[in-house]
Amino acid sequence: MQQLMTPHIKVTKVAQSKVDALDFDNIPLGKTFTDHMFVCEYENGEWTSPRIEPLELIPTHPAAMALHYGQAIFEGMKATVGTSGVPLLFRPEQNARRLNESADRMGMPNVPEELFIEGLKQLVNLERNWIPPQEGSALYLRPFMYADEPFIGMRAATSYKFIIIASPSGPFFTKKIRLYAETQYIRAAAGGTGEAKAAGNYAAAILPTEEAKQKGYDQVLWLDAIEHKYIQEVGTMNIFFKVDGKFITPETDGAILKGITRDSVMTLLKDKGFEVIEKPITIDEIITYNEEGRLEEAFGTGTAVSIAMIEAIGYLGRTIELPEANPVSQDVKSTLDAIKMEKEEDTHDWIVPVA
Numbered sequence: 532m533q534q535l536m537t538p539h540i541k542v543t544k545v546a547q548s549k550v551d552a553l554d555f556d557n558i559p560l561g562k563t564f565t566d567h568m569f570v571c572e573y574e575n576g577e578w579t580s581p582r583i584e585p586l587e588l589i590p591t592h593p594a595a596m597a598l599h600y601g602q603a604i605f606e607g608m609k610a611t612v613g614t615s616g617v618p619l620l621f622r623p624e625q626n627a628r629r630l631n632e633s634a635d636r637m638g639m640p641n642v643p644e645e646l647f648i649e650g651l652k653q654l655v656n657l658e659r660n661w662i663p664p665q666e667g668s669a670l671y672l673r674p675f676m677y678a679d680e681p682f683i684g685m686r687a688a689t690s691y692k693f694i695i696i697a698s699p700s701g702p703f704f705t706k707k708i709r710l711y712a713e714t715q716y717i718r719a720a721a722g723g724t725g726e727a728k729a730a731g732n733y734a735a736a737i738l739p740t741e742e743a744k745q746k747g748y749d750q751v752l753w754l755d756a757i758e759h760k761y762i763q764e765v766g767t768m769n770i771f772f773k774v775d776g777k778f779i780t781p782e783t784d785g786a787i788l789k790g791i792t793r794d795s796v797m798t799l800l801k802d803k804g805f806e807v808i809e810k811p812i813t814i815d816e817i818i819t820y821n822e823e824g825r826l827e828e829a830f831g832t833g834t835a836v837s838i839a840m841i842e843a844i845g846y847l848g849r850t851i852e853l854p855e856a857n858p859v860s861q862d863v864k865s866t867l868d869a870i871k872m873e874k875e876e877d878t879h880d881w882i883v884p885v886a
């Protein structure tokens with residue numbers, strides 16, 4: 532019988548925390564990192580020496596395979612402090628599972644779920660003073676894995692690093708977003724890597740996103756790779772529409788990232804008595820529903836913003852303005868945010884306290 536045991540994590544602390552220098556009311560997004568990181572290495576077929584140590588530069592061989600062949604995957608999640616004062620994680624086992632699904636697709640080893648969760652918990656517990664207390668703020672956690680074997684040649688690497696870093700993120704105004712429906716570039720095709728949170732997917736999205744911004748939009752609305760008509764998702768968010776009182780979202784067809792927020796929002800909408808339908812949706816259908824006054828709400832879901840309302844969609848040279856009021860989306864967002872702050876009952880056992 533396989534023994535399930537808590538991995539022993541060696542902890543080396545910084546002499547002096549930098550947290551006192553942080554202005555919690557003014558946190559530069561994505562640029563501030565906590566004192567420590569969790570690190571472990573995969574060698575000879577197993578994960579070794581899991582440890583938490585001061586965050587510092589990592590020596591990298593110029594032939595490290597991730598730099599050349601792109602075996603690099605990541606996760607994104609958040610820790611909050613609830614009313615009890617205890618740090619909380621939201622569905623971390625889902626991130627552990629998805630990291631391993633991404634790893635499978637990219638020919639990388641799996642990280643044992645208990646190592647992922649235990650590393651995360653110990654890091655968050657050590658960095659608890661870095662969790663911004665304001666509602667809507669959180670400690671963003673970035674688990675990631677990459678091939679660090681020095682080798683020139685096309686095959687799966689034999690050595691990898693799995694690291695978790697943490698970055699406080701302030702309460703940012705969730706302003707409504709304007710999307711550009713992309714008909715030239717594509718993000719993913721079934722059979723490709725769209726379902727994996729693989730670094731290369733984002734590299735390929737940078738140019739189209741910059742071009743959308745130049746045209747006055749915030750993010751790209753990705754359409755399917757073959758016909759450029761089925762809606763897939765947005766930058767780092769899944770997408771939902773409310774039509775005739777029901778919610779619809781593109782079904783995950785192998786090219787769409789299976790968002791954990793997407794899954795949570797589907798559950799909350801059903802709790803609130805709404806029907807949620809997963810099916811292929813074309814951009815033309817949405818435009819028609821909008822013209823007929825049947826499109827009631829539209830929003831994106833993802834860990835970074837939880838729910839972002841969609842104001843407009845640019846498509847083939849015109850801009851389609853969407854309905855202004857988003858009462859149900861707003862309500863679901865409030866419920867989701869309240870669960871994460873222990874202000875509403877966690878009826879689905881999503882919250883994992885970091886004891």
Ligand SMILES: *Cc1c(COP(=O)(O)O)cnc(C)c1O
Pocket residue numbers: 607728764765766767768769788789790791792793832833834835
């Ligand atoms: C991470 C991500 C999402 C959202 O996933 P969550 O688990 O809800 O944060 C959606 N689409 C893409 C492409 C992503 O990378």
